[in-house]
Amino acid sequence: MKNFFSIKTLLSAVYFLGGLALMGGIWELIAAITKHEIPTPAMTWEVFKEVMQNPMQNDPDYKGIGVKLISSLSRVGIGFGFGSLFAIPIGLIMGSNKITMNIINPMVQILRPVSPLAWFPLGLAIFQDSPQASIFMIFICSLWPTLINTAFGVSHIPQDHKNVGKAFGFSRWKYITKIVLPYTFPHILTGLRLSIGVAWMVIVAGEMLSGGMGLGYFVWEEGFNGGSVAKILVAIIIIGIVGLLLDRIFMALQKRFSFAA
Secondary structure (H helix, E strand, O other), rough: OOOOOOOOHHHHHHHHHHHHHHHHHHHHHHHOOOOOOOOOHHHHHHHHHHHOOOOEEEEEEEHHEEEEEHHHHHHHHHHHHHHHHHHHHHHHHHHHOOHHHOOOOOHHHHOOOOHHHHHHHHHHHHOHHHHHHHHHHHHHHHHHHHHHHHHHHHHHHOOHHHHHHHOOOHHHHHHHHHHHHHHHHHHHHHHHHHHHHHHHHHHHHHHHHHOOOOHHHHHHHHHHHHHHHHHHHHHHHHHHHHHHHHHHHHHHHHHOOHHHH
């Protein structure tokens, strides 16, 4: 509780509120310039309260915003989870062997900059299913930060750490569990933090292309079917808040395990 009321915490809160006030002022200015084609914060707040009524409604003809959010989070969780399961072992292998690094790294650097939208048609051709193509797109786009950070962490293990393993005659498995993973874990968490941000960003594009249910499709539907600009802004705010919360979760994990760095 003492840390909660510290000067540092108070300043962080002041900066955060100051940033919100600045954003609100810019928003009000844009709304005035566009003659309320872009709704004001107050107008958007009224629509937000309307959207948040019955958020878990799951009727065939209407899905509440909570149902849409859960649908998006489930796709992100699956794609991000499979991406992490693939990226961490490959990153460990890359970082521990220079020959493997030299073989795999060019492929990583070629595939990493490819736009998420380019992966969707390939996923659709493979799975013949739009939601699975979205998950495939998230999988591909979210694995690179974790893979690269894991490889970086392993390749920068100090020689003293390696010498300890040799001096005690560690087996390969014991060397990995006692030296490689503890030292590399903060780097892995940094990669995961970046990857979850990428995954959450990509889901909007994926659902716009795949249709169905989710926040991305909600934005597409409202934007291109004569919907409400205020509802688009509400969706953007929800996407931003959820993205912030996901980032904070992984940042807290980073701080928790920073001792291993």
